[in-house]
Amino acid sequence: MRQPLIIGLGRAGAGLHLRALRTALARSPGLWHGPVVAVDPRPGERAPVPDGVTVTATLDEARALLPPERAVVHVCTPPAARLSVLAELAAAGYRDLVVEKPLAADAAELAAVTELVSRYALRVAVVAHWPASGLADRLRTSLASGERGRLLRIDVVQHKPRFTRSLRPDDGHPTAFDVELPHSLGLVLSLAGPAETTGARLTDLRIGETVRPGLGSAVLDLLHANGVRTRIHSDLTAPVRERRVSLTFERGTLVGHFAPSDADDHVQLDADGRREVFLDDALASFLHRTYTRFASAEEPSWEAEFALHADVVRILDAAKRRCAADTVAEHDEEARRAVAR
Template sequence: MLQPLVVGLGRSGAGLHLTALARATAQAEHPLTIRPPVACDPRPEAGAGLTGVTVTRALSEAARLTPPETTVVHVCTPPADRVMVLTELAGLGYTRMIVEKPLASGLDQLDRLDALRRRHALDLTVVSHWLSARLTEELRLLLAGRRLGSLRAIDVAQHKPRFHRSLTNRDHATALDVELPHALGVVLDLAGPAYVLDARCGDMVCEDTVLPRMGQAVVRLRHRSGVRTRLVSDLTSPMRRRSITLRFTHGTAIAHYPISESDDHAQLVLTGALRGRRVFRDDALTAFMCRTYRRFAEGRTADFALHLAAARLLCDAKRVCGADDMAAAAVEGTAGTERGAQVHAV
């Protein structure tokens, strides 16, 4: 029996991970056999209103309730804190970990994290539920069947208004860190290895307040396969959109991912040699939790290479547009904090 330990009870930990775990354990067709969750967050108000969850205030306290050999740790802390939190968890003996995106806030931190992973034989799984989505599998089948011809280009649009959270919680340093990590793994999965051609970040402006590089983000990639990808995210948009458009030689496929946890339906629109529109349920985060816990239970290790490649692309995009200095400043801002106080939440 596996034991979930959720580190950080912000929106990701309390609102997404615990909710997805509850849905996964309730699935009659594929139930997960897990113990009730334990959580860790030092804030006095953290965990208020949660039921069925034991809340602790320090990792040392949580460790007394969660034996490392049967525990899966959900690391829901900001990327700037990540290496310190993972170092403490590894020191306590934990090896199975589900880590929130983005994996790291900069290349130096990513290298330190990867070295830590190899040194302690950590089985790290980045939250990448779009890779587990039914919609993504439909795109893989389209590619394999070649009924729309050869893939030529990919366009990604990830837009949503994010003013309040950006103004009140600087858990991410740039707009590159918020939505684009969801899609980077998918485009690498579909089109293969890539490098950054160009990257840009715009500011978020709200009345008299300006948040540098928290407004728009654009990244252009060139894949070794010859496919070109353009990813665009606008956190000042008045509308929500999460879509990936595949442009083939004989048509297009527009994949609309669910825009929030309030509706778990996806849409796939085909034009050209194949035509049609399908709408279907696609609770990708729950599917991701099910697959990850089953893999942990079966003793299978995750393929970390794709996650590492996606994280390196994100770090390179920051370097190209000059946003890596903000990531470094965020890490430096946490460097002097006591080690045991690194459990913040996203």
């Protein structure tokens, strides 16, 4: 039976993952056994240290308690440290990894992660609980049934006020593309298939004289190979939280409201104006499915899943490069105008 090793005891590790692991175990006794071991050089700094977890300061200490063959490793460190943590884990012999989104910060880092995965035969599950949710299943089932005709477009809204976190110098998320979009992008690619970026926009977060470039809001426009168009809009300066996915068909609409935070596990589905509410603990379901897959030696789906998340990183990287090019062009234009005045 497998035993969890959590790297990074912050909001994701000490909060979301631990709670979801316990929920999954309550549903399926025998899914894993404890104690949960954790590595964090500064435990308690970002989130209270939870009860029942054996905390160590280094991977070497953790390895003495929990060797690679028994461990499922949860990588819950900020994205900026992702590659170094994965490299250290691979070199120490750990193979089965649950990695927080985003898988990599850009295309160069993705190439390095891909190299690690193939060199060490890593089995990587990227935390993408939106595609694994019951709500996503309902959207997929309706889409597959064809009951509303052809899918025309997908609109996603992922708004939340994220000021305190974005103002922290060590936040580790380079832009607003890296915060919420990895969840929704995985979902829209799983619904409508491969896509190309047709538009991208970032705004800065500004409070008084303080500016955090690129951390205000993000808009991403996609054209899927099957002709469906998607727009994802994430405003991290919004006054309220909202996580909504709207599917517009030839004959009707489906609107899924994902849980706005981990404070409630209920989701809502509005089908042509009729609203339904149901319990959908997507992260616990995702971990349940992932531990079950790790238990099987013959599980074939690791490569396909990795490819989907590699696509997410590639699309976000292309979007960020577009925005950087637009910023340079705007600065050039401003400089030209200043010279002309």
